[in-house]
Amino acid sequence: MKHLKKIGFYSAFILPVLLVVGFYLGGWNMLIIHAFVFILVPLMDYLIKTDKSNVPEGEISAVSKEKFYSMVTFVWVYVQLGILVWGFSVISSKTLSFAEWLAFSTGMALVTGGIGITVAHELGHKSEKLEQFYAKVLLMTVCYMHFFIEHNRGHHVRVATPDDPATSRFGETFYSFWWRSVKDGFFSAIHLEEERLQKKGVSFWSVQNQMIQFILAPILFIGFFTMVFSQIQNRFTWEVPVFFFVQSFFAFSLLELVNYIEHYGMSRKQLSNGRYEKVTPLHSWNASHMVSNFLLFQLQRHSDHHAFAYKRYQILNHYDESPQLPQGYSAMIILALFPALWFQVMDKRLEEWKRKTWVDR
Template sequence: MNPFKSLGFLTAFIVPALCIMGHYLGGYANFITLSFVFVALPLFDALFGEDRTNLTNAEAVIQAEKFYYRLITYVWAIFQLVFLIWGAFVIPTINTTVALIGFMVGFALVTGGIGITVAHELGHKKSKLERFYAKLILMTVCYMHFYIEHNRGHHVYVATPRDPATSRKGESFYRFWFRSVFGGYKSAWKLEGERLKRRGVPFWSLKNQMILFTLLPVLFVGVLTAIVSLYYEVFVWQVPVFYFIQSILAFTLLELVNYVEHYGIVRKELSPGKYERVNPMHSWNANYQLSNFFLFQLQRHSDHHANAIKRYQVLNHYDESPQLPSGYPLMIMIAAFPPLWFKLMNPRLARWENAVYLKRA
């Protein structure tokens, strides 16, 4: 792999660095993270363009085993926990509305925009350590059920009516958000119940991960609030408010990405309840080089869904996959304005539908 590309994934740490810098500069400087992600990155994507190159099979085997790429994600997991603790200590010191809004949004871009992306990568792996780190990150954004629902729900039922995280044609992001957030949580309980039933374990038991996943974030923020309150020698009510607001903003970013990745894509139903196998045609793809570095190649989503176990550094581009007109930073901004989104994406979706129809004919 090109050394530039190997180092490129370290650029993800620029985003939290900007958030920290913005806080200490104060005031409107807190919006530097927001500006970088939603202004600078789309401009860089336009400037540097796409990278549609793939590794050879032999190169992919070598790169997939390199510890360097795993180490980046391990470091991020520990960093995110420390970053959240830092945020809890500084939040009581922010005394202007402008600074507070900028800080909260910038913070969520770190914990949600990048953090959940790392958790997503780690949660697909077989290693107990990687799965532990995935859960640790998800705890920091109060979205631990994603570990169950994404792996055992979304990846099985993607592009079908049964998947709450697949956005429908003509569905606005705001309608999708409610269905995906609450439907995903409900689905995670159901999936975990089915797992326990197969193993002959009672639903209400300590082996039910959803009980732990629901209680652990509350316990965590309780302990964190107590520690910060002891430090300041007064009850710091801002800590739980900060934790839950940044969590909501963080998983809203995740749901924006989900919305963009799967908008309108459907798999053919072969028989009632049975669908064709997931392939690279069943997710929107983007190969914009700069934003892919920051998102650990999550934008090569078509290959990820076709081959979920593959590590981020060896994901492939497929010409036949439906292509987004820009990287995720710009696309999620557009998704926030439904009329603009529909005008941009519905014609592209129609072309995908025609291509799939011709292929199936």
């Protein structure tokens, strides 16, 4: 079982394969990747039991240090860069109908956003410079590099409080949340970086300002590849930057859907001194559905991640006392797009969990 679980984390690489195969088969086959993520994965999550097993305490140190697990994430970085450049080639050399173009763009976003941002999230929490660099590269490919600042120094500090843009409120639709989280998260990252520079006595307009670097990097990246493919096609390939920014939009919107799901209605108690209680596994929604956790490097064990952000994905724990999602993220994303259905399913579950849990707090 242990070796099966290790191999399971390579299932993420199914997505770029499906994108490529679907494109070359053409027609409705371009939606194979969408069908896999939003139909087959939820079905498998439903049919296959949840995995609530945790790494035994005596094995945690050894498992945490196994190079196999980090190698999977490192390989992903190069696969994503390769598949994105292949996408530039396709979009600049093939004539696609609008429906085909949209299918291809959203399919790419499932790769760069669905898996890529998940890997960037995992690597961005680590102290090793190489892992942080890889996280930034992945976030550059979806124009969301400020996430590196806001998520680590903002979201993890303010989660489950009114001060956190990435914590969805009770009764808030995803569409209202998206605008608030995207806008306020970006400005929060600017403020956090400004504070960091002030402490060092460095000007905001210094080259040391990561936000300036993070805004320019995607522009320079796509500018370079637009120039390359313009030279190859012997014309200005305007399709390349349009495709890049559109797939980025869908990719980071997918991230915001996940943010919405992970923290819906969660709140920490404010103490008498004005501060909030410590973050615990009670402050994020958890899902231990086996198939989607393989695809997402156990991101769905989000309760443990927020309680212990330093832990690597392979040793994240399941907690029965955490609020539990009825299904994995693939199914919950679809539900979140339909507010009436979302509220019908989640509000009752949230209130029931609070009644059972908060009595003991």
